[in-house]
Amino acid sequence: MSTTSTRGLARPAPAKAAPARPRRGLRGSPTFNFWLFCGPFLVGLAIFVYAPILWSLWLSFFEARFTVTPDKFVGFENYTYMLTNDDFVGSLGTFTAFAAFIVPTTWALSLGLALLVNRLRFMRAFFRSVFFLPTACSYVAASLIWKMSIFSGVRFGLMNTVLGWFGIENIAWLVDPDPPWYWLVIVTARLWLQSGFYMILFLAALQNIPGELYEAAAIDGAKPGWQTFRHITLPQLRATSTAVILLLLIAAYQAFDEFYNLLSKTTWGRPPLVELYYKALGESQDYGAGSAGAVILTVLICAVTLLQGKFLGFGRGEEAK
């Protein structure tokens, strides 16, 4: 694009531009305006998104402890260190197990809630609010309630009190990885926090299903209940389901807050971000290894996202909306 079009005042329109447009001075030049509108965002993006990523890439090839301007080039040493590091590899395993739990359970629960709320005739707004309200809670606040009130490992915890009524002994929910009760704590906290949000998405999608489809199915002899759900509701929700699953997966990748707060100081049950946090900003301040870990994680996430997009076609269905 020629730069001159942004300069002279009241120039004639560039030859290639659509002839039907009205007068086009400095104010009207699309190129100038495009950069005027996008400029602040793009500059910020370059400085605070692209630059850190590149810097991180550069750092990952250096020995960088306690410094961000290292001079000792170590090649792929940080990468081999991270990939053979039990804690980091283990954190990828933690993430995989977590995602395998949380994605299907949240999907099912939020869909179930949406189906319930959608059929309500009275108090629909009330129940929608009830399920949606936890979205206002932060993970930190929820972790606190879960850790200190519901799943407190001592007698006065709510769960242990309830279990006590049935003569079951106290369970130390969060201090012992074997048996791994901490998964129950983490998964329920996240379910509570995010199901309502995805319920809203499903509700919107449910209300967009044309009622004629159900009438046609009834004429064809489909029984209400499982059959219509299986053959009409579920297929009609496909685009939303795909988006929800992708969002859940991304959210699972970003898991940090509840793991950090519920399992403070433990060396087990760390997802990748918690592991990186301790690696890069903990006592060792190892930016080189931390950066290598971030790069590995980014590559993994990109690969999974691309693969998933390829299989499920995310994006196309959404844009058509």
Place this chain on the structure above:
Amino acid sequence: MTTTTPEVREPAKPAERARRDRRGGGVMSSTGLYVATGIAGFFFLVPFYLLVRNALSTDTDITGENWKFFPTDIQWGNIGELFTDETVPFARSLWNSAVVATLHTAGVLLVCSLAGYALARIPYKHANKVFYAVLGTLMVPTAVTFVPSFVLVSSLGWVDTYRGLIIPGLFSGFTCFLFRQYFLGFPRELEEAARVDGLGYWGAYWRIVVPNSLNFFAAMATITFINGWNSFLWPLVIGQDPGSWTVQVALSNYMTNQTVIFHLIFMATAMSILPLVFVFLFLQRWLVQGIAQTGIKG
């Protein structure tokens, strides 16, 4: 918008009713439906109840051997104690959160909406390339970039500052993308009328487009504010000095601290949620609408 249709409907005609009953599986009777929803609702509300209960209890009631659903007496004084306790810089952290979340929201809306509009509407030869550059950042979740971002921000000397807490988070590729999607669906005729009347892009944007998009802006503002208020990892990384803690970081520190004063922690947590509950009550219509429209958290 579907989600804002009136909640109370006319009594349905039989055919209409049969059709609605079939939605999502009509096997369940109306009573069963309300029982199931009620039970689910109970479980969703219990944590809130526990929070309020504990916030207004004495420590003995919270940790007593015989746990009771209702506290023996209600300690309204806990509220005052939280804000006067010198060891807990709670008021300061609330203030930090308010400043950060508000400026974050204002900045994100300004910067991302402008860019989203340009990407959707201003004809420019390389707009597609720019759009892909923005899309590319969506592939890298912000949480993964916290190590590099910290490296950058600390070398700028922005650790423990509002600048460091706010500015790096303003450039959300996601929000920009959502605005672009929204503006693609904005009626073109309105702007063209404004252009014919002699307004430039800038004038048309501020005088025609924005005033006619306030619903969407309100929805995005609500979502952005909630995310800003609740964000934890970045404030944890940047706020190293207690004076620059946001409320989430402060809570986290109480939780992992050695000396635990239960009723103050729960009161602090309740106070950290209260502003958002208000946001919810007043702005829920836009919030639900916005989420249903965008389908995505910003």
